[in-house]
Amino acid sequence: MEQSLVKPTPDGCAREILEVVPIVMRGIRQEIRKHGARELSVPQFRSLSFINRHKGASLSEVAEHIGLTLPSMSTMIEGLVVRNYAVRRTDSSDRRRMTLTLTERGQTILQSARAATQARLAERIGRLQETDRKTIIASMQILRNTLGEPEA
Amino acid sequence: MEQSLVKPTPDGCAREILEVVPIVMRGIRQEIRKHGARELSVPQFRSLSFINRHKGASLSEVAEHIGLTLPSMSTMIEGLVVRNYAVRRTDSSDRRRMTLTLTERGQTILQSARAATQARLAERIGRLQETDRKTIIASMQILRNTLGEPEA
DNA sequence: TATTGTTATACTCTATAACTATA
DNA sequence: TATAGTTATAGAGTATAACAATA
Numbered sequence: 001m002e003q004s005l006v007k008p009t010p011d012g013c014a015r016e017i018l019e020v021v022p023i024v025m026r027g028i029r030q031e032i033r034k035h036g037a038r039e040l041s042v043p044q045f046r047s048l049s050f051i052n053r054h055k056g057a058s059l060s061e062v063a064e065h066i067g068l069t070l071p072s073m074s075t076m077i078e079g080l081v082v083r084n085y086a087v088r089r090t091d092s093s094d095r096r097r098m099t100l101t102l103t104e105r106g107q108t109i110l111q112s113a114r115a116a117t118q119a120r121l122a123e124r125i126g127r128l129q130e131t132d133r134k135t136i137i138a139s140m141q142i143l144r145n146t147l148g149e150p151e152a
Numbered sequence: 153m154e155q156s157l158v159k160p161t162p163d164g165c166a167r168e169i170l171e172v173v174p175i176v177m178r179g180i181r182q183e184i185r186k187h188g189a190r191e192l193s194v195p196q197f198r199s200l201s202f203i204n205r206h207k208g209a210s211l212s213e214v215a216e217h218i219g220l221t222l223p224s225m226s227t228m229i230e231g232l233v234v235r236n237y238a239v240r241r242t243d244s245s246d247r248r249r250m251t252l253t254l255t256e257r258g259q260t261i262l263q264s265a266r267a268a269t270q271a272r273l274a275e276r277i278g279r280l281q282e283t284d285r286k287t288i289i290a291s292m293q294i295l296r297n298t299l300g301e302p303e304a
Numbered sequence: 305t306a307t308t309g310t311t312a313t314a315c316t317c318t319a320t321a322a323c324t325a326t327a
Numbered sequence: 328t329a330t331a332g333t334t335a336t337a338g339a340g341t342a343t344a345a346c347a348a349t350a
Contacts, residue, residue, distance in 0.1 A: 014273035121166035133160040139291035
């Protein structure tokens with residue numbers, strides 16, 4: 001790993017995150033919009049992805065995971081349902097809950113969005129050395145564990 | 153550095169970024185909104201920060217750096233000017249350009265927003281070991297260099 | 305009463321198109 | 328003509344408040 005001028009204090013580290021993460025995020029958004037995934041925003045992409053991993057998840061569960069309020073998520077899902085990416089069904093054992101699943105079309109869109117975005121990202125990342133990629137992967141896992149679940 | 157189950161291929165690395173960065177971003181947004189910085193969105197925060205580092209920057213320069221179109225940035229700056237965080241002046245040597253600087257109030261807001269957000273982030277990060285912080289810093293620098301400037 | 309979800313409403317962020325002023 | 332910026336307009340994404348249905 002290369003030496004850095006930034007001191008590894010909690011503050012220096014936080015400052016770096018605060019500066020770089022929004023930049024990377026901007027790039028991801030652009031990629032999702034551009035190549036093969038014009039139809040999906042980042043939260044839509046993440047929601048489809050979550051529903052795909054947790055088939056039959058309820059609206060609340062998706063909202064909780066993505067970090068949106070229930071009304072916002074309701075609106076977003078409505079948009080996905082209208083476009084035939086997802087299906088809403090009333091849970092027979094608790095008729096207040098809506099269970100969500102992807103349609104075939106939704107799965108297709110999700111896969112192509114993920115593949116296109118990932119490929120564009122991977123293209124740039126492929127120019128790095130393997131040690132750099134290891135560093136990135138390690139730090140993503142640290143960040144996921146450390147900042148993944150909001151505390152307050 | 154810990155061993156990871158994720159293979160350090162470009163694709164595995166891209167997948168990790170695609171999964172973790174939006175999560176971290178969500179956390180950052182929440183922090184900026186919550187503690188001491190209710191008045192600023194992430195792009196506003198970044199714009200103030202850029203103007204502070206590049207006093208007298210033009211509207212185009214800020215837009216370019218943040219990654220917004222000129223009209224969007226014009227609108228955003230208008231909002232900052234109205235709230236007395238920034239000042240717009242016509243460049244005397246080229247009267248088409250607007251030079252931007254922060255007011256004292258803008259500097260104060262920026263500092264307190266940064267301090268509050270950074271402190272909340274740092275609080276969590278402080279629980280990590282120094283090697284983990286080094287990993288994060290290293291990867292942020294790699295990401296900045298690799299994904300910092302859009303290609304297309 | 306508490307929980308799950310929807311509808312109504314409003315505000316922010318962002319873009320594209322059309323425009324003005326200056327070079 | 329080209330560049331810097333603004334205004335007009337529209338769409339997406341999000342929130343809060345009020346509501347309906349079910350437990």
